Amino acid sequence: MVENSSKSRSVFNVDGVPSLGKAAPLGLQHVLAMIVGNVTPAIIIAGVVGLNSPDRTLLVQMAMFIAGIATLIQLYPIGRVGSRLPIIMGVSFAYVPSMIAIGAQHGIAGIFGAQLVGGLVAIVVGIFIKPIRKYFPPLVAGTVVFTIGLSLYPIAINYMAGGVGAATYGSFTNWGIALITLTVVLFCNQFAKGYFKLASILVGIIVGYVIAIMIGIVNFTPVAEAAWIAIPRPLHFGIEFYPSAIITMVIMYIVNSVQAVGDLSATTMGGMGREVTDEELSGGIIGNGVSSVVASFFGGLPTATYSQNVGIVAMTKVVSRFVLALAAGLILIGGFVPKFGAIMTTIPQSVLGGATITVFAIITMTGIKLIIQDELSGRNVTIVGLAVALGMGITTVPQSLELFPDWVMMVFGSSPVVIATVVVFTLNIILPKKSLADEKAEREEMEMKEG
Structure with missing residues (x-):
């Protein structure tokens, strides 16, 4: 009995329920790792589609709300919906290039309409992931991730310069704040330890934000106007369906489902020392699809597994779902507090650019690491x-x-990710499989014939 009781309170057991004092800091660690990446896509999209201040705040608020819901679905599945694995979900940067293209042409309602259909497709992919998994080896998934990273660089540079259309675009002030933020992020990431290393991006944003406040370029009016408590408002942004937008988003959801295979596999292998099961993969992808469908009605942008949180699980071996549920609870609370979302929208774009360019660089390098898992024949x-x-x-x-x-x-023509995905997927199927050994044998055969 003592052994079972001890095991049930272990942070290293997926069903362990440790004390609140032990679990809370570990849960907060996950929140710190994901919060910036979760709200920044919403801020970017709000700027692209020209939302007013209250709606910008609501979009950020819903990013928190849907991240909390999506994470809880993964931790505590309902039937086949959810993986039952210790993972954190949040709004994904991977969709940003496609959402920018859709939003610029069809508005925010067009994004949510395409997201609704994309989420349904993800559910179908989750149901049939086992037979189609072989068509997305590391070569294919890595090329897609690599292209996503490259396509995000202009966004970061424009942000570092102050934001497209800003009166101070390209000013020394904007570049100075951006570079200071970037320097702090790099310093914390490479030289700090503990929470400062883990939350290097958050620390960089705080430093850049404080400097921006000191020189008087932060407008707190949205915070003063925002309420303390608010409940989600279904269909506030509307839903509209455009075939071209739907095709783009469907492709992205299929790609993201393949990326989820990697994150779910890394979670079980790194945190639990075993391979992920087909049931866990299927439930995880279905869960993400369901979350995105629900999000489209409430104003939450597309979600995905968060690789940085997967890294925390793999590094610490803390796999208790209770720990991550506490993190999800904190994230969810942010979804009901508009002032939190309003504060996020007051962060100058130069600060966000200086912090997120490192995230985009990591995405690119992740793609390269995936690509080289296969032979460079x-x-x-x-x-x-x-x-x-x-x-x-x-x-x-x-x-x-x-x-x-x-x-x-x-x-x-709007997102390089779509073209790259179609090309790499098609060529990987139709071109004959040749390893480095096969190519070497061909050269030797040619030499023999010439001799």
């Missing part, structure tokens, strides 16, 4: 190179598609 190098070249190249020169129908521009 001539075949694979060709596939990756063409996918990235066409994806980045066409979207850098969008006028190259101006004679095509509008839907072609929307689907293929």
Whole structure:
């Protein structure tokens, strides 16, 4: 009996329920790791679609609300919905390039309509993940992640300069604040220990924010106008359906489902020392799809598993669902407090740019690490190179598609991720499989014939 009681309170057991004093700091650690990445996409999209101050606050508020709900669904499944694994969910940067393209053309309602259909597709992918998993090896998933990282760089640079359209865009003040923020992030990440290292991005934002307040470029009016408590408002932003936007988002949801395979696998292998089961993969992807469908009605943007929190689980081996449920509770509380969301929207764009460019760089390097899990044979190098070249190249020169129908521009000319995904997926299927050994044998055979 003593052994069972002890085990049930262990932070290293998935069903362990440790004391609140022990679990709370560990849960807060997860909140600190995800909070910036969770609210920043909402701030970016709010700027793109031109939301007013109250609606910007609401979009950030709903980012917290849906992240908490999505995490709880994963921790405590309902039937086949959820993985029952210790993972944190949140709004994903991976969707940002596509959402920017959709939002610029169809508005915020167009994003939520495409997200609704994308979430339904993710549910279908989750149901059939076992047979289709083989079509998305590290080479394919890595190329997609790599392209996502590259496509986010202009966003970070524009933010560092002060934000597109800002009267002070490109000023020394904006660049100075951005570079100070970046320096603090790098210092904490490389030289600090404990919470300062873990929350390096948050520390950088706080320092940059304080400096911005001191020089008088922060407007606190939205905070004063925001209420203390508010409940989510269904369909406040509306839902509209546009075929081109839906196609773009569906592709992204399929890609994100494949990325979830990697995060769920890393959680079980790193935290529990075992392979992830097909049931856990299926439940995790279905859970994300359900969360996104629900989010589309409440104004929450698309969610995904958070790799930084996966890293914490793998590093600490703390897999207690109770610990992560506390984190989800804190995140959820933020969804009911508009003043929290309002404070987030007052952070200058130069501060966000200085902090998030490191996140985008890590996304890019994660893609590279995935790619090199497969052999860098001539075949694979060709596939990756063409996918990235066409994806980045066409979207850098969008006028190259101006004679095509509008839907072609929307689907293929707005986000390099879509083109790269289609190209790498197709070429990986149709090109003959050749390893480095096969290519070496071909060269030797050619030499023998010539001799």
